[in-house]
Amino acid sequence: MDVFGSFALLLAFVCAVYALLGGIAAIRTRHPLLVKSARQAGLATCGLIFVATGSLVYLFFSDSYWVAYVVAHSNRDLSTFYKVAALWSGQEGSLLFWSFLLAIYVFSVLIAYRNKNGELMPYVGVVLAGVQIFFLTLNNFVASPFKVLATPGANGALDIFTRADGNGLNPLLQYPEMVIHPPNLYSGYTGFTIPFAFALGALLARYPGEKWIHLTRKWTMVAWCFQTVGILLGAHWAYAVLGWGGYWGWDPVENASLLPWLTGTAFLHSVMMQEKRGMMKVWNVWLVILTFMLCITGTMLTRSGVVSSVHAFAQSSIGNWFLGFLALIFVVCFAAYLKNRDYLKSENQLDSMISRESSFLFNNLILLVSCVAVLSGTLFPVFSEWLSGSRISVGKPFFDKVNIPLGLILLFLTGVGPLLAWRKTSAESLKRNFGWPLLTGLAAGAVLFVLGVREFYSVVCLILCVFVTATISMEFFRGARVIRTRSGASYLSSAVDLTMRNTRRYGGYIVHMGMVLIFVGLAGAAFNLDVQKEMQVGSSMQIGRYNLLLQSMDSKPEKNYTAQRMIVEVMRDGRPMMMLYPERRFFPANQESGTMVAIYSTLREDLYVVYAGQSPENEAPVIHAYLNPLVKWIWLGGVVVVLGTIVTLLPNRRAVLALSGAQQPAVAHPLAQSLAPSVTLREGHD
Amino acid sequence: MQKRVKFGVGIGVIVAAMAALAWLGYGESKTYYHTIAELQTLQGAARSHRLRVGGTVEPGSIRRLSGRVDFVLQGEGKSLPVSYVGSDPLPDTFVDNSQALVEGSLARNGSFVAEQVQAKCASKYEAAPSAAPPSGSADAASGSAQRSTM
Numbered sequence: 110m111d112v113f114g115s116f117a118l119l120l121a122f123v124c125a126v127y128a129l130l131g132g133i134a135a136i137r138t139r140h141p142l143l144v145k146s147a148r149q150a151g152l153a154t155c156g157l158i159f160v161a162t163g164s165l166v167y168l169f170f171s172d173s174y175w176v177a178y179v180v181a182h183s184n185r186d187l188s189t190f191y192k193v194a195a196l197w198s199g200q201e202g203s204l205l206f207w208s209f210l211l212a213i214y215v216f217s218v219l220i221a222y223r224n225k226n227g228e229l230m231p232y233v234g235v236v237l238a239g240v241q242i243f244f245l246t247l248n249n250f251v252a253s254p255f256k257v258l259a260t261p262g263a264n265g266a267l268d269i270f271t272r273a274d275g276n277g278l279n280p281l282l283q284y285p286e287m288v289i290h291p292p293n294l295y296s297g298y299t300g301f302t303i304p305f306a307f308a309l310g311a312l313l314a315r316y317p318g319e320k321w322i323h324l325t326r327k328w329t330m331v332a333w334c335f336q337t338v339g340i341l342l343g344a345h346w347a348y349a350v351l352g353w354g355g356y357w358g359w360d361p362v363e364n365a366s367l368l369p370w371l372t373g374t375a376f377l378h379s380v381m382m383q384e385k386r387g388m389m390k391v392w393n394v395w396l397v398i399l400t401f402m403l404c405i406t407g408t409m410l411t412r413s414g415v416v417s418s419v420h421a422f423a424q425s426s427i428g429n430w431f432l433g434f435l436a437l438i439f440v441v442c443f444a445a446y447l448k449n450r451d452y453l454k455s456e457n458q459l460d461s462m463i464s465r466e467s468s469f470l471f472n473n474l475i476l477l478v479s480c481v482a483v484l485s486g487t488l489f490p491v492f493s494e495w496l497s498g499s500r501i502s503v504g505k506p507f508f509d510k511v512n513i514p515l516g517l518i519l520l521f522l523t524g525v526g527p528l529l530a531w532r533k534t535s536a537e538s539l540k541r542n543f544g545w546p547l548l549t550g551l552a553a554g555a556v557l558f559v560l561g562v563r564e565f566y567s568v569v570c571l572i573l574c575v576f577v578t579a580t581i582s583m584e585f586f587r588g589a590r591v592i593r594t595r596s597g598a599s600y601l602s603s604a605v606d607l608t609m610r611n612t613r614r615y616g617g618y619i620v621h622m623g624m625v626l627i628f629v630g631l632a633g634a635a636f637n638l639d640v641q642k643e644m645q646v647g648s649s650m651q652i653g654r655y656n657l658l659l660q661s662m663d664s665k666p667e668k669n670y671t672a673q674r675m676i677v678e679v680m681r682d683g684r685p686m687m688m689l690y691p692e693r694r695f696f697p698a699n700q701e702s703g704t705m706v707a708i709y710s711t712l713r714e715d716l717y718v719v720y721a722g723q724s725p726e727n728e729a730p731v732i733h734a735y736l737n738p739l740v741k742w743i744w745l746g747g748v749v750v751v752l753g754t755i756v757t758l759l760p761n762r763r764a765v766l767a768l769s770g771a772q773q774p775a776v777a778h779p780l781a782q783s784l785a786p787s788v789t790l791r792e793g794h795d
Numbered sequence: 796m797q798k799r800v801k802f803g804v805g806i807g808v809i810v811a812a813m814a815a816l817a818w819l820g821y822g823e824s825k826t827y828y829h830t831i832a833e834l835q836t837l838q839g840a841a842r843s844h845r846l847r848v849g850g851t852v853e854p855g856s857i858r859r860l861s862g863r864v865d866f867v868l869q870g871e872g873k874s875l876p877v878s879y880v881g882s883d884p885l886p887d888t889f890v891d892n893s894q895a896l897v898e899g900s901l902a903r904n905g906s907f908v909a910e911q912v913q914a915k916c917a918s919k920y921e922a923a924p925s926a927a928p929p930s931g932s933a934d935a936a937s938g939s940a941q942r943s944t945m
Contacts, residue, residue: 462801474806478813490828500828502847507820511813518809641882702887722884731884 111176114164115255118205121157122245124150128238136231144231151219151234154241155212162209165202165254169195174272177256178202184277184698186669194288195278197295200412200427201254207408208244210292210299214328215241218303226324232310240302243434251427277698280670286346294339294366298404300332301369304376305401308394312445315452322380322393327758333377334754336370341627341747352704352719354639354735356743359508364487365407368480372400375476378469385531386466387456391446392473394453398442403480405435410487461533468526475519482511513566517573520628523621524577527614528584546583550576570632574625581618581625588615609762619753626746633714633739641721643729644675653736655716656680657689662730670694672705675720675730679709691720691732714738826898831870834901847898848907850875852914854891868895868907876906889914 131147134140165178169192174180182195182202197206215237222230248254262268281287304325311321343366348356357363376396382389413428446453459466485492486503493501528542553575557568589603596603608615642650649658658678665672677689692705709716714736721733826845829837834848850868857866864879877897879885889895889912897909 459798459802462798462805467802470802471805471809474809478810482813482817502826502828503821504824504826506824507817510816510820510823514816515813722887724884733883 110164110167110171110173111255111257114161114168115249115253117157117161117164118245118248118253118255121154121161121208122242122249124154124157125238125241125245128154129235129242132231132235132238136235144227147231147234147238148219148223151215151238154238154245155216155219158208158212158245161248162196162205165205166193166196169193172275174275175257175269176254177258178254180258180272180275182275182278184275184669186698187275187278187283188669190285190288191278191283194282194291197291198278198282198287201248201252201256203291203295203412204244204247204252205254206291207295207299208241208248210295211241211244211302214299214303218306218328222324226320229307229310229314229316229321229324232314232316233306236306236309237302240306243430247427247430251430274698277669277696280694280696280701280703281350283669283696283703284346284350286342286349290339290342290346293335293342297332297334297336297339297366298369298408300328300335301373301397301400301404303328303332304397308397309442309445312394312442312449312453315449319384319387322383326380329373329377330754330758333370333373334751336366336373337750337754338747340366340370341744345744348740349706349708350703352706352721352733354637354717354719354733354737355634356740359483359486359505361487362411364483364508365410368484368487369400369403369407371476371480371483372396372403375473375480376400378472382466382469388458388466390453390455391450394446396473398438402435402438403484405431405438409435463529463534463539465526465529465531465534468522468529472519472522472526475515475522479512479515482515483508516628516631517566517569520570520573520577520625523624524573524580527618527621528580542583543580546576546579549579564635567632567635570628574629574632577621577625581622584618585615606762608756609759612756612759612761616753616755616757616759619756620750621753623746623749623751623753626742626749628746630739630741630743630746633737633742636738638736639733641731641733643724643727644732645729650732650734652716652734653714654682655734655736656683657718657732657734659730659732660688667694669698670696673720675732677707677718677732679716689716689718691718693720693722710741712739712741715740831868831873831875834875834907835873835905837901842901844900845898846900846907847896848875849894849896852889852891852893852895857889857891866895868897877909878902878906879909879912881910881912885912886914
């Protein structure tokens with residue numbers, strides 16, 4: 110199976126090269142058969158990558174301990190669930206997995222547009238094949254996952270040998286989220302390849318107008334959504350597994366996932382300027398190129414250890430390949446831009462400081478500044494070594510100082526931007542749209558102040574959260590009221606109806622609402638508490654209003670590990686509430702151990718209890734307990750963001766007023782039906 | 796033209812404010828990375844910087860005392876005595892011969908006072924005969940005490 114898999118990869122490489130060269134030839138000659146064969150080669154590449162990935166999965170399931178990658182990342186006792194995750198738990202497998210996910214996207218694009226956009230698709234196919242060739246080069250020649258274990262035998266020949274068992278999967282990765290987090294994040298990384306390919310293809314083809322943006326909007330939304338979920342799952346994994354009480358540590362790998370998210374978010378907003386007003390064409394092309402390059406950079410940072418090498422951990426030469434690829438992307442894109450930039454002329458100019466356009470402009474500015482700050486902070490050790498010879502790293506204070514204010518400005522814009530009119534907004538409409546929300550926000554601030562909350566950033570953040578929630582609710586309320594007066598349906602079903610008529614706009618509001626919830630959660634971090642204490646059976650500790658009593662300890666052997674467990678009784682305000690069981694797990698296969706945090710999570714706060722280890726002095730067990738307010742809102746916000754994104758992807762429903770049979774018959778007002786959409790779509794729709 | 800100036804000013808203010816904040820954050824959190832050999836040649840102000848040093852834990856050197864853990868880091872033939880004074884339990888990966896990364900500052904007597912220790916098992920794959928890849932590299936195989944300020 111290993112020979113089969115590596116052969117499939119090699120063939121995929123050959124097909125991808127054909128797709129590239131054949132595609133270029135097809136563009137030159139405009140021969141329909143060549144166009145078709147290049148596309149078929151693209152499809153074949155994808156199919157072969159599926160086969161190769163399938164064979165690696167098979168090698169894991171069949172416990173093939175003569176394949177180096179399987180030995181390094183699996184063992185016989187590993188559960189089936191984690192054998193799938195083992196696929197992407199190391200260098201070689203991750204890169205194959207990248208190719209695999211990219212192949213899914215490429216396959217879908219090639220199939221979906223096989224008979225459409227004939228002018229553009231050959232170019233897109235060439236760009237996609239180019240990206241695939243890069244990853245297939247890595248898969249085949251640099252980091253092959255199908256290497257076998259061998260020793261030099263007699264007369265110089267190599268003997269393949271089989272190990273009895275594998276080294277096992279890293280315990281930190283043996284956690285349910287680790288099975289879904291990397292696929293999500295990688296689907297985000299790979300997904301941005303599609304808008305990139307269309308943008309570059311459109312530039313090369315001088316493809317008319319904004320069509321590439323319309324074509325890629327859904328792909329971009331999907332990639333963005335995966336990226337968002339991937340980041341949040343990663344944060345949740347760090348929170349629930351690493352046992353340090355936090356979810357975000359500005360670690361290089363975390364930053365790497367945030368960077369394309371920031372530019373991708375900027376892109377999602379700024380394309381609207383191009384769609385509605387024909388502005389920012391150059392900017393949008395470069396933004397999507399930048400996003401794609403940051404996806405590659407992110408993969409590089411994760412895979413090569415360029416930055417963690419500063420942490421003195423293992424390095425890998427694979428970074429040079431990525432650097433080369435990044436340089437190539439830049440050169441190709443820049444050349445295409447120089448050649449065809451005249452076709453990117455802007456059709457309009459900014460009219461006013463208080464307009465939708467300028468809110469997008471500032472949105473982009475903030476996201477980009479944040480991106481630059483995070484990128485430079487992450488790469489600071491590399492830069493400082495070039496410039497001054499000494500490796501200097503920066504930490505949390507650097508990132509926090511810049512990104513917290515930026516995040517708050519962005520949150521403010523989230524509330525303001527969508528309600529500003531295109532071109533210019535009148536003072537009267539400002540008052541109408543923002544009067545009440547502003548008052549509500551300030552009232553909330555006053556309440557917080559009276560309650561004794563004094564953390565500046567958190568208070569501002571919560572005020573803004575209330576403000577944005579109020580603006581969004583008012584939007585739904587106003588639109589729903591218009592529908593309700595015509596149809597007589599309830600507010601709720603009117604609001605649903607409203608959403609379904611302009612999914613893009615109201616789905617966008619739902620996504621914004623999700624971001625607000627995430628910000629509420631982030632604001633809680635200023636009030637975190639933590640206490641660490643050496644415990645004896647029978648002793649107790651206090652954190653906030655909780656009292657933790659260590660009742661006993663036990664040890665239970667499981668299939669793949671042995672768990673040492675604390676049995677902790679939790680009392681709140683003196684009343685017994687529940688039991689928590691923080692664990693330490695020891696994995697014999699790789700002689701490592703991991704913690705299993707016990708979390709009692711409510712909307713108000715998380716009680717987070719870690720069996721932190723033995724005291725250095727007397728081997729007494731140590732509990733590290735944290736009280737983290739509002740954390741749950743972050744995960745809830747993530748769910749809302751996903752729902753909102755799904756709504757934006759739905760097609761608009763036109764002029765069907767009643768939601769379900771139970772509602773008032775709406776057919777009675779044909780005039781209302783024809784009027785309603787134009788009434789609800791006020792000034793600056795979506 | 797006047798509009799452009801307005802936008803220019805708005806953008807300028809934001810960028811300048813962020814640059815100022817970045818500078819503050821940089822001053823607060825910059826940490827110099829040095830090898831053990833470099834550490835012994837540092838002079839003057841450079842000795843008082845916040846420092847990060849990597850090396851291998853000398854076998855048998857870990858001594859658990861009250862309130863601190865002493866051990867010796869080795870690298871490039873030099874060695875450095877370290878006192879870990881942080882409150883978090885040391886990571887499980889911190890054992891003899893593990894690769895450790897310590898963060899803290901130099902004491903007057905030339906020893907290192909560490910507030911954080913990260914460690915990684917050096918030889919996770921060495922036991923596997925030859926062909927196994929020497930990597931796994933950035934795959935989270937490291938543990939750390941007090942990850943929050945990494």
